[in-house]
Amino acid sequence: MANAEVFQVRTVEAPQLPAPVSTSxxxxxxRLNLFSSIGNTILTVVGILIAYSLLAPLIQFALIDAVWVGxxxxxxxxxxxxxxxxxxxxxxxxxxxxxYGRYPTEEIWRVNVVYALFALLLVPMxxxxxxxxxxxxxxxLVVFPIVAYFLLTGLVIGDEEILPIVETAQWGGLLVTLVIxxxxxxxxxxxxxxxxxxRRSKMPIIKFVSVVFIEFWRGVPLITVLFMSSVMxxxxxxxxxxxxxxxxxxxxxxxxxxxxxxxxxRGGLQAIPKGQYEGAMALGLRFWPMMYLIILPQALxxxxxxxxNTFIGLFKDTTLVLIVxxxxxxxxxQSSFSDPTWSTPVQGHTGYLFAALVFWVFCFSMxxxxxFIENKLHTGHKR
Amino acid sequence: MSNTAEELTPDRxxxxxxxxEVAVEIKQMNKWYGDFHVLRDINLKVMNGERIVICxxxxxxxxxxxxxxxxxxxxxxxxxxxxxxELTNDLKKIDEIRREVGMCFQHFNLFPxxxxxxxxxxxxxxxxxxxxxxxEEVAMHYLERVKIPEQALKYPxxxxxxxxxRVAIARxxxxxxxxxxxxxxxxxxxxxxxxxVLDVMVGLAEEGMTMLCVTHExxxxxxxxxRVIFMDAGQIVEQNEPEEFFTNPQHERxxxxxxxxxxx
Numbered sequence: 001m002a003n004a005e006v007f008q009v010r011t012v013e014a015p016q017l018p019a020p021v022s023t024s025x026x027x028x029x030x031r032l033n034l035f036s037s038i039g040n041t042i043l044t045v046v047g048i049l050i051a052y053s054l055l056a057p058l059i060q061f062a063l064i065d066a067v068w069v070g071x072x073x074x075x076x077x078x079x080x081x082x083x084x085x086x087x088x089x090x091x092x093x094x095x096x097x098x099x100y101g102r103y104p105t106e107e108i109w110r111v112n113v114v115y116a117l118f119a120l121l122l123v124p125m126x127x128x129x130x131x132x133x134x135x136x137x138x139x140x141l142v143v144f145p146i147v148a149y150f151l152l153t154g155l156v157i158g159d160e161e162i163l164p165i166v167e168t169a170q171w172g173g174l175l176v177t178l179v180i181x182x183x184x185x186x187x188x189x190x191x192x193x194x195x196x197x198x199r200r201s202k203m204p205i206i207k208f209v210s211v212v213f214i215e216f217w218r219g220v221p222l223i224t225v226l227f228m229s230s231v232m233x234x235x236x237x238x239x240x241x242x243x244x245x246x247x248x249x250x251x252x253x254x255x256x257x258x259x260x261x262x263x264x265x266r267g268g269l270q271a272i273p274k275g276q277y278e279g280a281m282a283l284g285l286r287f288w289p290m291m292y293l294i295i296l297p298q299a300l301x302x303x304x305x306x307x308x309n310t311f312i313g314l315f316k317d318t319t320l321v322l323i324v325x326x327x328x329x330x331x332x333x334q335s336s337f338s339d340p341t342w343s344t345p346v347q348g349h350t351g352y353l354f355a356a357l358v359f360w361v362f363c364f365s366m367x368x369x370x371x372f373i374e375n376k377l378h379t380g381h382k383r
Numbered sequence: 384m385s386n387t388a389e390e391l392t393p394d395r396x397x398x399x400x401x402x403x404e405v406a407v408e409i410k411q412m413n414k415w416y417g418d419f420h421v422l423r424d425i426n427l428k429v430m431n432g433e434r435i436v437i438c439x440x441x442x443x444x445x446x447x448x449x450x451x452x453x454x455x456x457x458x459x460x461x462x463x464x465x466x467x468x469e470l471t472n473d474l475k476k477i478d479e480i481r482r483e484v485g486m487c488f489q490h491f492n493l494f495p496x497x498x499x500x501x502x503x504x505x506x507x508x509x510x511x512x513x514x515x516x517x518x519e520e521v522a523m524h525y526l527e528r529v530k531i532p533e534q535a536l537k538y539p540x541x542x543x544x545x546x547x548x549r550v551a552i553a554r555x556x557x558x559x560x561x562x563x564x565x566x567x568x569x570x571x572x573x574x575x576x577x578x579x580v581l582d583v584m585v586g587l588a589e590e591g592m593t594m595l596c597v598t599h600e601x602x603x604x605x606x607x608x609x610r611v612i613f614m615d616a617g618q619i620v621e622q623n624e625p626e627e628f629f630t631n632p633q634h635e636r637x638x639x640x641x642x643x644x645x646x647x
Contacts, residue, residue: 278492
């Protein structure tokens, strides 16, 4: 009989019971995560207080006290010395400049067409369920850049000006930010992959060139790259040969992020077990099909967080083009501060808040999309 | 270890060995890892239809030897002739040989980002240039043969080890190889799953496939192999028919090895 207390052998199968209420549902979650001990309860309360003290003034400034409509600065001045909120009327008035820069007003439709085409091609590309990915990619990566190039810069055939030329010096605002970011992102990924493969290559010259490229571009600050491209490069070029300043910036930014991208991708390549290479080789796959079909899909999937990190970094680094005299979104906003029509104590606050909001929306979308793709590509082999 | 394999009862009627057609011939092959002489003066001739089991203590070079046959490892001296083609640095020859030689690994090496079906159709489509539809039919045929057609749309990570190894075998068979290499195919499996993999391998042997298996499944060796090779310190020290090999081992090292793996 004593044994029965020590050993238990089931004769009837134990039923599966639902989890106790205290560990599931909202109350369970709160108990587990917010109030699991006295210390945690204190931390929760302190956290809420900090969040409140930070958010409340922001909401007060940006929403409650904000001025939404108005003709000029008088609308955003505090008449009775009371609180002054964000002057959204100023942002509204300047919005075309923030989006298009000094692009000629009668040609702005061309920029809009480019924006619309881009959205039209990008959105179906990003939704996995939409078919015709091959055609879509071809349109987005080959046809769209050509169309966008002529739409934005202009098209002259013979003597006939089909689309009037718009100098890149007239571009500005979000247009410049997006052109640099999108070009940089789409060009730096394949370049980075190429240099990552090059750095792991057994062929000494290819390896050497890749290492030199990566270490050079990682070793210099982006500001230097931009300065060099706009100030130094013309000195080395023969007289009469000039490149568009925007083009020089594009090349600089792309090569700069390609070097970072290469190291991110190399990290992914190193994480792929040797067995994957051997499995592919034993089946008779040659180097490029093996890389394209087996190794890169797995390696790139592993480093999605790192890739998106580089993308976000690049997106924000576009603001540096200000120092070579180009006006991206932030530069355009800053340059509007000198306009006396909207000169108020809150003009700067409002402008920077708007810039922060736009940048945050773009970067946060990239971040969320990368998480979505990570989950989508998760095929159950991660344990 | 051998209990599961004892139940195997292969039908030997189709296991015919060719007298004239040589599948693999290795002549005076030597290999070094840096300064370490891993394979020393290997000579081996495998006829079409032969089923050879290679065993030996770990580090004896048995895996390295069969990996040389499809050039996953490079030999430095001697000759390896596979299906009439000599393995050299000529990439075309290497491709040709890899197309004809299938291989199963200890850790399966399935592609985790592709479904079972895609794993099986990948090489036929990209290497043999087979139309997708036909490749899928072939793949389903072999998946049925290894008894897991219902898993075709799952990913490798969702399958048990035994199922994954059977998929790996099916994946190799989709390339219709003339020779199959097995590199410890059951060593990473739970005991319960060893038999399902061995059953598939016995089935292959019954159909007359030329097989070189590195394995410690002595039951399998006894029932299926027509020759057992024992390697030690990078050399082939003994080869014999299975009955003779197990009951009357000649070399001292073989006797020690067999006593250690059979009597515990």
